[in-house]
Amino acid sequence: xxxxxxxxxxxxxxxxxxxxxxxxxxxxxxxxxxxxxxxxxxxxxxxxxxxxxxxxxxxxxxxxxxxxxxxxxxxxxxxxxxxxxxxxxxxxxxxxxxxxxxxxxxxxxxxxxxxxxxxxxxxxxxxxxxxxxxxxxxxxxxxxxxxxxxxxxxxxxxxxxxxxxxxxxxxxxxxxxxxxxxxxxxxxxxxxxxxxxxxxxxxxxxxxxxxxxxxxxxxxxxxxxxxxxxxxxxxxxxxxxxxxxxxxxxxxxxxxxxxxxx
Amino acid sequence: xxxxxxxxxxxxxxxxxxxxxxxxxxxxxxxxxxxxxxxxxxxxxxxxxxxxxxxxxxxxxxxxxxxxxxxxxxxxxxxxxxxxxxxxxxxxxxxxxxxxxxxxxxxxxxxxxxxxxxxxxxxxxxxxxxxxxxxxxxxxxxxxxxxxxxxxxxxxxxxxxxxxxxxxxxxxxxxxxxxxxxxxxxxxxxxxxxxxxxxxxxxxxxxxxxxxxxxxxxxxxxxxxxxxxxxxxxxxxxxxxxxxxxxxxxxxxxxxxxxxxxxxxxxxxxxxxxxxxxxxxxxxxxxxxxxxxxxxxxxxxxxxxxxxxxxxxxxxxxxxxxxxxxxx
Numbered sequence: 001x002x003x004x005x006x007x008x009x010x011x012x013x014x015x016x017x018x019x020x021x022x023x024x025x026x027x028x029x030x031x032x033x034x035x036x037x038x039x040x041x042x043x044x045x046x047x048x049x050x051x052x053x054x055x056x057x058x059x060x061x062x063x064x065x066x067x068x069x070x071x072x073x074x075x076x077x078x079x080x081x082x083x084x085x086x087x088x089x090x091x092x093x094x095x096x097x098x099x100x101x102x103x104x105x106x107x108x109x110x111x112x113x114x115x116x117x118x119x120x121x122x123x124x125x126x127x128x129x130x131x132x133x134x135x136x137x138x139x140x141x142x143x144x145x146x147x148x149x150x151x152x153x154x155x156x157x158x159x160x161x162x163x164x165x166x167x168x169x170x171x172x173x174x175x176x177x178x179x180x181x182x183x184x185x186x187x188x189x190x191x192x193x194x195x196x197x198x199x200x201x202x203x204x205x206x207x208x209x210x211x212x213x214x215x216x217x218x219x220x221x222x223x224x225x226x227x228x229x230x231x232x233x234x235x236x237x238x239x240x241x242x243x244x245x246x247x248x249x250x251x252x253x254x255x256x257x258x259x260x261x262x
Numbered sequence: 263x264x265x266x267x268x269x270x271x272x273x274x275x276x277x278x279x280x281x282x283x284x285x286x287x288x289x290x291x292x293x294x295x296x297x298x299x300x301x302x303x304x305x306x307x308x309x310x311x312x313x314x315x316x317x318x319x320x321x322x323x324x325x326x327x328x329x330x331x332x333x334x335x336x337x338x339x340x341x342x343x344x345x346x347x348x349x350x351x352x353x354x355x356x357x358x359x360x361x362x363x364x365x366x367x368x369x370x371x372x373x374x375x376x377x378x379x380x381x382x383x384x385x386x387x388x389x390x391x392x393x394x395x396x397x398x399x400x401x402x403x404x405x406x407x408x409x410x411x412x413x414x415x416x417x418x419x420x421x422x423x424x425x426x427x428x429x430x431x432x433x434x435x436x437x438x439x440x441x442x443x444x445x446x447x448x449x450x451x452x453x454x455x456x457x458x459x460x461x462x463x464x465x466x467x468x469x470x471x472x473x474x475x476x477x478x479x480x481x482x483x484x485x486x487x488x489x490x491x492x493x494x495x496x497x498x499x500x501x502x503x504x505x506x507x508x509x510x511x512x513x514x515x516x517x518x519x520x521x522x523x524x525x526x527x528x529x530x531x532x533x534x535x536x537x538x539x540x541x542x543x544x545x546x547x548x549x550x551x552x553x554x555x556x557x558x559x560x561x562x563x564x565x566x567x568x569x570x571x572x573x574x575x576x577x578x579x580x581x582x583x584x585x586x587x588x589x590x
Contacts, residue, residue, distance in 0.1 A: 013402055095373060121402055124381040126369035129337070133373035138338060138454050141366045154457065159362040161274070164334075165458040172454075223378030223415040227396065229408040238552075240570040242559065248571045249582045252553060253589075255569050259551045260384065260426050261474065261497065261530050262589070 001054040001150070001170075003045045004105055005078065006115040006131070007038035009062055009069040013120045034069045037116025041176040043183040045114055046077050048148045055079050057108055061089060061100055067200050074194035075186035082108065086204040091219030098130035099221060103212035104203055105135060111170040112153065117142060117177050128175035139173040140166050144180055264416040267293040268301045268325075268351065270344065270358040270367070271316055274335070278312050280429060281359035283319045285422060287430035288386060289357050290320040292395070295388045298354060301325060305343050307333040310440070317438035319430055324440045325351075331447045334456055335363050341370045343445045348375050350443075353417040355395055357386075360421035372419050378412035379419040384426055395420065467500055469517060474499025474530045477519060477546070480506035481535035481557070482575065487512050489579050490534060496586045502526065504536050520545035534575040538563025555579075 011030045034042070045056045058073040060066045061084040070081040084104055092100065105113060113132075118125035125141070132139035144163070145156035155174055157164045186194075205217065215221055241251055256262040269289045271282035286302060293300040302321035304312060306328065313324045325347055331339040344367065348356065358364040360382045372379035380397040384407075387396045395418040397410045412418040469475060476494040478487050478501070487501065494501045503513035505520055519526050521541040531549035536542060538554070538561055546552070547566045554567035555575045564570040571578065 011402075093378065094369065095376070095378065098373065123401070124369075124379075125365050126372075126379060126381060129366060129369040130373040133341075133370050139370075140454060141337070142362060159462075162459060162461045164456055165460075166336075167455045167457055168453075223376070224380060224410050224412050227409045227411045229401070229406050231406050238564065238566070238568045238570060240559070240564055240567075240572065242572040245573060245578050245581055248555075248573055248578050249585055251569065251571065252578075252582055253585060255551065255553060256497075256530070259530065260423070261551075262425060262586075 001048070001052060001111045002109055003048065003054050003056045004108060004110045004113045005038070005041050005045045005056060005058045005073070006101055006113065006127075007042065007058055007060050007069060007073060008035045008116070008119045009033070009060060009066040010035045010119050010121045032065070032068070034072060035116050035119045036178040037118060037176055039116075039183045040178045040180040041114040041116050042073050042076055042078065043181045044143070044146050044174075044176055045112075046184065047181065048112070048146075049077070052148065052150065057082060059084065059101065059104055059108070061085070061092075061097060061104075070200050071194040071198075072186060074198045074200075075190035076184055077187075077190060081198065081200045082203050083200050084203045084208075088205040088214075089218050091222060092217065093222035093224045094124055094126035094130055095223055096217050096219075096221035098127045099134045099212055099216040100208065101127065102131050102134035103208040105131070106211040107203070107208060112148070113137075113171070113173040115173065115175050117175045125175070128173060132173040135171075135173070137171045137173060138168050139175065140168060141175040143174050143176050146174060146176075146180065264352045264354045266299045266301050266351070266353050267296070267355045267357070268303055268348075268353045268417070269321070270356065270364065271302045271304045271312075272359050272361060272363055273304065273306050273309055273312060274363075276306065276309055276312070278315060279359065279361065279424070281361060281364075281422070281424040282316075283429040284424070284427040285357045285359060286316065286319045286321060288422070288427040289355070290430065292355055292386060292388060296354065296393065299323065301351070301353070303327075303344065303347055305332045305340055307331075313440045315432070317440075318432035318434060318436045320433075320436070321438050323438055325443050326440055327443050327445055329445060329447065331450070334459060336454055336456060337366055337370055338454065339447060339450060340367050341374065342447065342450065344371045345374045346445050347443060348417060356417040356419045358419070358421050360423040364421050368419060368421050375417075377415040377417055377419055378410075379421070380410040380412070381421050383420045383422050386420060386422070394418070469500050469502045469519065470524050470526055472500035472502075472526070473528050474532075475502045475519070475526055475528045475546075475549075476500075476532045476534065477502040477504065477536060478507050478512065478534050479504040479536035480510055481537075482507055482512060484512050486535060486576060489576075489583070492583055493532075493579060493586075496583060496590065497530070499528070499530070504539070504542050506539075533563050533567070534579060536563055537561045538566070
């Protein structure tokens with residue numbers, strides 16, 4: 001079985017702090033990590049490889065630094081790695097990103113594709129389903145459990161108020177939740193191999209042009225544009241209320257509404 | 263020429279989801295600004311009875327696709343039906359709830375009809391100059407906001423989380439039409455088969471992953487924690503605890519926030535009967551919104567709280583719970 005796992009290298013958004021004076025993001029010194037849902041995707045693929053045998057290619061679209069994330073995946077036990085990197089891909093939104101990744105999947109061949117549900121820097125959850133659409137294959141999102149055999153896969157698909165058990169035959173794409181599993185650590189031998197024995201194959205647009213027309217990539221292939229971005233105003237001084245119980249309840253309700261919690 | 267605002271109205275087991283009404287309210291505002299009509303799209307099986315509610319909440323027209331293929335939510339039949347409707351209608355704007363259904367269906371459909379989609383928007387406006395939809399959403403873990411546009415493609419698609427927009431009051435004598443729309447499912451391919459659908463009993467989540475935490479201290483007491491559980495359920499959150507309350511046996515160790523417990527950063531941290539030892543504050547002061555209730559006006563928790571209430575949680579919380587139950 002051929003498995004492709006798509007991963008993204010992201011800044012650890014939990015470590016990002018706001019400069020209270022200027023209200024801007026402090027990006028310096030924020031470590032890059034493999035996106036947590038994607039890490040669960042890697043583990044899910046490795047578990048299938050452990051039980052059934054599989055060849056796993058881990059794929060990332062991003063800048064050259066994403067090489068580190070791919071080597072980490074190799075060190076965990078993935079068999080091959082591809083970095084899709086080219087100026088032509090710059091400025092891609094989810095539509096163009098997914099069509100580019102779909103092109104890479106066609107080039108590489110696959111039975112099963114696993115992506116994370118969403119990346120913590122964008123949180124859109126769009127690239128997985130859109131990649132499946134570009135490939136014309138089915139997808140199952142929000143996987144919290146995966147059981148695979150040689151012909152088909154059975155996925156526990158999470159909803160807010162229920163779960164579904166869904167079955168699909170290959171080829172199929174699954175989006176993984178970080179709750180899916182506990183990713184394994186890189187082994188020492190794996191780390192050595194990842195740098196000495198294994199290659200990260202570079203893919204540029206020239207490698208993919210048979211599969212993806214130029215009008216479907218990069219900024220040109222992106223229906224959406226960022227018009228502006230801005231930071232939320234920094235935290236003001238807190239308020240203290242000494243009021244009746246009913247007024248206190250009203251204040252709390254209004255705050256929860258104001259913060260979109262209700 | 264594209265026109266009209268379409269809202270995907272989600273139902274589950276024949277029950278209309280509240281987010282659908284919220285989006286009708288928001289969609290109506292956008293439609294009025296543009297001088298266009300509001301269309302509700304309802305997909306399901308034997309769900310015609312829901313149409314009057316969509317009209318009374320603002321829809322000028324309901325497009326109803328009623329078919330056995332749409333009884334349970336499955337991506338492909340729903341995507342087929344929605345893409346068919348969008349291809350026929352050439353809509354200006356499409357809104358969809360950012361639920362486990364909408365966040366799956368919308369990207370698949372947007373890819374199929376080749377248009378842009380902006381996820382989890384918190385505000386929508388019409389640009390007075392270009393008439394484009396300005397879609398603002400949080401990014402980068404909620405640290406920044408970005409305004410997204412989709413200038414060259416129609417429809418402009420946006421998903422919005424439940425609870426972000428206000429549901430309008432129903433208007434009893436509102437008029438609107440219902441149009442049945444037939445979809446040919448014979449070409450259904452890549453079939454994903456539903457083996458089983460199970461209503462979930464809630465599992466306790468890791469508190470570091472919770473978006474909402476209702477937290478108790480020594481002053482909360484064992485019964486107070488039962489109250490917190492009810493409140494957390496109503497808010498869709500989890501219960502956490504101070505070290506003192508864990509040591510007193512009111513809560514499990516895995517619920518503990520603070521230096522010797524876990525560091526949390528939820529959207530809402532509600533500290534109830536927690537005085538706020540420095541070790542506790544270290545574990546929660548980065549929370550987005552901190553609401554604290556404590557009897558002691560000089561409790562250190564009020565130094566980090568956005569909203570401090572001086573009072574008795576045992577009296578305030580039951581009233582808050584009653585109020586929330588009425589709103590639900």
